Structure formats: C-alpha cells, structure tokens
Amino acid sequence: MRSYILAALAVSMVGGAAQAQDADLNAALTAQRTALEAARKEQVDVLSPKNFSTAAEELTEAQKELEKKRKPEKIRETLAASERALAQARKAADTARTALATALKTRDDAVAAQAPAHAGELWQKGAERFADAAMKVERGDISGGQRRAAEADVLLRDAELAGIKGVTLGEARALIAKADQGKVEEFAPRSLAAAKKYLAQGEQEIARNRYETDVPRTLAAQATYEARHAMYLAEVIAPILDKDEDDYALEELILGWEEPLKRIATELDVPARFDSGYLRPTQDFIERVQKIQKELRAAKQDIADRDAQIALLSGEVKRLEDKVGGIADERVALQRRLDAQAQQRANVAQVEAAFTAEEARVFRQGDSLVISLNGITFPKGKSAIDPTSFGLMSKVHDAIKLFPSASLIVEGHTDSDGSDSANLILSQDRADSVKQYLISNAGWNAEKISSIGYGETRPVADNQSAEGKARNRRIDVVVQIGAAAGAAP
DSSP states (O other): OHHHHHHHHHHHHHHHHHHHHHHHHHHHHHHHHHHHHHHHHTTHHHHSHHHHHHHHHHHHHHHHHHHTTOOHHHHHHHHHHHHHHHHHHHHHHHHHHHHTHHHHHHHHHHHHTTHHHHOHHHHHHHHHHHHHHHHHHHTTOHHHHHHHHHHHHHHHHHHHHHHHHHHHHHHHHHHHHHHHHTTGGGTOHHHHHHHHHHHHHHHHHHHHOTTOOHHHHHHHHHHHHHHHHHHHHHHHHHHHHHSSOHHHHHHHHHHHHHHHHHHHHHHHTOOOOOBTBSHHHHHHHHHHHHHHHHHHHHHHHHHHHHHHHHHHHHHHHHHHHHOOSOHHHHHHHHHHHHHHHHHHHHHHHHHHHHSOTTTOEEEEETTEEEEEETTOOOOTTOOSOOGGGHHHHHHHHHHHTTOTTOEEEEEEEOOSOSOHHHHHHHHHHHHHHHHHHHHHHSOOOGGGEEEEEOTTSSOSSOTTSHHHHHHHSEEEEEEEOOTTTTSOO
16 A cells, blocks of 8 residues: 555656646747747848748747657757757848848838738849848858849839839729729710829829828829719719610709709708809809808807907906996996907908908907918919919008007918928918018018918818818918007007
8 A cells, every 4th residue: 555655656746747847848938939029020030031930940840849748858959959040040130230231221111111012023022132132141141142132122112112102092093993994984084084194193203202292192182082083973974875865864964963052052041043054053152151151250259259348347347346436437448448349340340351252261369360361372382472462462451550559470381292391491481471571561560570480280171182282372460459459559
C-alpha cells in the first residue's frame, strides 16, 4: 500500500513539473509572438523580409512542436532560432532604413494614398521592387539595394498618384463608366460631357499638385453630380422617346415637373403661371424668399431691440424708484438714449434698402452692422478692386456716412480653392485694398478703420458648388455702431 502511494505521488510530481514546463514554453512563445508583432509595426518585415520571414516560420514551427509534445529542448532550440532571426532582421532593418530612406518614404506615402486598393498592378510592381532592394541590403549589397530602390521609387510614386486619383475621383469615375455602359450619352450628352470635363480637370489638378486636393475634390463632386444628373435624365427621356405619341409624352413630363413648383408657389403665396416658361415664376419665388428672409432678420432684430429696451427700462425704473431727486434729468437722458436707438434702427433699415441681394447682404451682429459685399469683384488672384465694382463701393460710402462715429473693420474672405496660406494672403490684400479705398475715396478717418484677412476659414456656404464658392468670395464691412450709432461725432 505504501509503495502504491509513493508511486502515485511520483507520477503527480512529474505531471506537475511537465505542466509548469509547458506553461514556461507557452510564455516564451507568447513573448516572441509579441516581439514579432512589435517589429512588424516598426516595418522590420518590409525592411528585412527574408530574416523576418525566417523568424516567423521558426516561431510557427516551435508552436507546432509544443502541440505535438516534442522534447522541450527541441522546442527551445527552434524558438532560439526565431529569436536569432528576429535580431538579424532588426539589425538589417536599421541599415535599410537609412540606405533606402527615400524609397521607404515614397512607399509609406503610397500606402497612405490607398495605392494597394486603387493602383493594384502599379503598387504590386513597386512593392516587389522595394522587397528586392531590401533583400539585397540584407545580404550586404548596399549599392545594389539602392539601385533597385531607385526603380521602386519611380513605380511607387506613380502608384501614389493613382491612389490619390482613385480616392478623390473614384466615385465619379465609376459613375461615368456606368453611364457609358448604359448608353446615357444618347439621351443626355451635355450632362455626361460636363461630368467627363470635370473629371479630366480633377485629374489635371492632381497631376499638377497631388497634395493640394481641395480643388480636385470640388471638381470630383461636380463630376459626380453631373454623372448622376445625366443618368437621371436618360432614365426619364428614354421611355418618352420610345413612345409613339412623343408630343403627348413630353407634355406629360413638363406638366409633372410643374407640380412641385406649384406647391412651392402655394406655400409662398405667389401665383405660379407657366405660360412663359419656368424662369419667371422661379424669379418670383426667389424674390419672395429674399423678402421673407429680410423680414425675418428685421423681426429678429426688433425682438432683440425690444428685449434690450425692456431690460433697460426695467433697470432704469428700479434705479429711479430707489433714487430720490433728479428724476426729470434721468428721464430726459433715458429718452435721448431711446431716440438714439430709434435713429439707429432707421439707419440700419436705410442701409438694407440701399443694396440689392446680388450686391450685398446686410445684417446685425451684436452691436455691429455687417455689409457683406458678395457683389464686389477683383481680377483673378489679384487684390485691386475691379472698376465695375466702383458703383457698389459708392453705395458702401453712402451707407457708412450714416454712422459717422463708428469704427470700421474690413474683413477679407476667399473660397477653398488654392492653398490655405495663399488664400490668407489674398484675403488680407483685398481687405487692405477696400480699406484704402474707403480712406482715399470716402474720406474715412484712417485711425477708425482696420482690415483683416480670414482666407477660407469662415465660409458662409458650401465650397462644393460654384454658387457656394462665389458667396464665400466676399468682403465684409463691419460697422461697429454700438449704442451711440446715429449720434453726432
């Protein structure tokens, strides 16, 4: 009995030792796996592909040996081989990182541009050429590796460009290809041609400066819109042209398009008459919307002014109630302030009426009046005011004369085309030009006017459309009228 117990105890001890040994081996394998993953993040697999591959293969073999319950010594030997190969890979990668620095940077740029997804063949060739260069460096052939890396650099730069085009223009390309397959050109040739034109312009812009993507993105959006528009038109037109009674079908189409315009007209309380086409009612809608927007701004300002008056009166009443004597003088001062506010509102209304919607948008902003000159023009890329805008500047002169004690800030704004720095400089130069005009031609006190350029940082519309960009290219004249507006200087 005693011998049986001792034998069982011995078996238990051996089993426990084996489990501990397996745990140690598992921990060692996990540590090496972690080391390989860390090396991969440092691009060691790219810079020393042969050594890294050997390290990974030896680790896999060690894992299989553990699962097959091979001798621990054999497993440790295989694991040690993986560790040695990884050490060699790291050493070779350090050398390659310096020797192949230019090509490595180009490879990273191509990856960032999603070249593997959008330029498969080019990327594959460039990546293979770079791998050849890295393996030469592994073998100690630095000059041979650098020659091969120079070849890879050319391929990878082309792959990067193709990747940028794919990311930026991919959707537009796919839609145009789909339109071509669907014979859209037969029914909507102008819209499809516009889509292809914008796509070609986008490709040219990327080829000119691959890292300035604002303009190509805008062109891609326009190409995408025109392609979708062409596909929609073809979908509508094709069935009509297939019918025998073409005139009747076209009439039904046009009448169907008039229906939503009639609904808009009803909501705007504007008569919708299409006996001369849709342009006149469309203009009526625009004018009605502009009038509503103007009335809304005026209503909001009236509410703000009334709230301010109520707060002011409440405060004054309380103060007068608490104060003994001097009530008459206080009432006179209060009335003067209320009169000044009334004059201010009248002046603001006069300024709003002076400009058309195409010339400027006038609105209150706190204690300031903003005259947003979306109608002012400059030669492309220049800061001198175009002579065609002198009439508009004359209106600005008449408007600011109503506030002789105010200070002015001239703000310059651009759309998103071009670089951030160039837009910032251009907006400042144009603001300076308007400032100098008001000083020289309107006789405004130079000490009471300043200018600042904001570039593309303060858009008021979407830069994806030509109309939106036109609204963002503007000069804002900020009249700091304050509470004393309308008073004598």
